[in-house]
Amino acid sequence: MSLERIEAGLSGDIGLRRKDNQDSAFIGRGVYVVCDGMGGGKGGKRASSAVIERFARLADQPTRDLDMLDNTLLLAQQDVLRLGEELGGIAGTTISGVLLPTRVEDGAGSPDERCYIINVGDSRTYHMRADASGDWMADSLTCITRDHSERQSVIDSGEMTPDEASRLIPRNIITQCVGVPAGIQPDWYAACADGRFIICSDGLHAQISRERLAGIAAAYADPQMAANMLVRAALDAGGYDNITVIVVDIHADSPSGSDWTVSKIGDDEDLYDVLDGTLQTLRTIQ
Numbered sequence: 001m002s003l004e005r006i007e008a009g010l011s012g013d014i015g016l017r018r019k020d021n022q023d024s025a026f027i028g029r030g031v032y033v034v035c036d037g038m039g040g041g042k043g044g045k046r047a048s049s050a051v052i053e054r055f056a057r058l059a060d061q062p063t064r065d066l067d068m069l070d071n072t073l074l075l076a077q078q079d080v081l082r083l084g085e086e087l088g089g090i091a092g093t094t095i096s097g098v099l100l101p102t103r104v105e106d107g108a109g110s111p112d113e114r115c116y117i118i119n120v121g122d123s124r125t126y127h128m129r130a131d132a133s134g135d136w137m138a139d140s141l142t143c144i145t146r147d148h149s150e151r152q153s154v155i156d157s158g159e160m161t162p163d164e165a166s167r168l169i170p171r172n173i174i175t176q177c178v179g180v181p182a183g184i185q186p187d188w189y190a191a192c193a194d195g196r197f198i199i200c201s202d203g204l205h206a207q208i209s210r211e212r213l214a215g216i217a218a219a220y221a222d223p224q225m226a227a228n229m230l231v232r233a234a235l236d237a238g239g240y241d242n243i244t245v246i247v248v249d250i251h252a253d254s255p256s257g258s259d260w261t262v263s264k265i266g267d268d269e270d271l272y273d274v275l276d277g278t279l280q281t282l283r284t285i286q
Helices: 046-062 066-087 148-155 163-168 211-221 223-236
Strands: 003-013 023-028 029-037 093-097 114-120 126-129 189-191 195-202 243-252 262-264
Touching: 003 023, 003 223, 023 046, 023 163, 029 046, 029 195, 046 066, 046 195, 066 114, 093 126, 093 195, 114 126, 126 211, 148 223, 163 223, 195 211, 195 223, 211 223, 223 243
Parallel strands: none
Antiparallel strands: 003 243, 023 029, 029 093, 093 114, 114 189, 126 195, 189 262, 195 243
């Protein structure tokens, strides 16, 4: 499999209740990431921008492996720690997104068969498959990432069901973010590099239902229009937070279809070391 064409759209809005926008994002040359600065910390916008600046530099690299990505995240962590010290508190930000192992321009092809998915915090990366006619299938929506949050922790431990956790635990209590002094343990995934990827801050996924998100994402062939309409849906639902959405369409010469796979990258593994397998998301808060 090789990638014939990549198209991407980015849309965002401050929302209807916030005084400033603490989200940041970058798209281009195989790097597609969203960061959501911590509103409860100091300098959320500066924190998210600092991390985006680090990952934007990856767009100029001809190739990228996990060591390079890990080092970029480490440098970003140090940047945000220094920012917190400067401001006399803790600055922080989430990050989630898709990273291809080689530089590629939008509209161009790539030899890559897999891509990296990064996640720290509660921003999310979703995936959607196309049918034989090339139309996006709403019922194929998969949440690749798992929130680093108190809600997700009690679900993973079996202490609560997703419904119980949603009722009893505020959604904005996260357990990891870039900039926390105790350090971070990022999640890295290896995914087949074809299909539609939706990357968003919690201003989208906490505002509209999974079904609504899937329906809108599948309804528009153009990724920019899909991103625009997802932001509009979050605003129509109340717009309680900053909203940022990236939609990336990666078209392969031989799409994986129902065989699309994603696996978490373990210690001492890289993109092509992991075995094909389907990520279990049934107990993830969607």
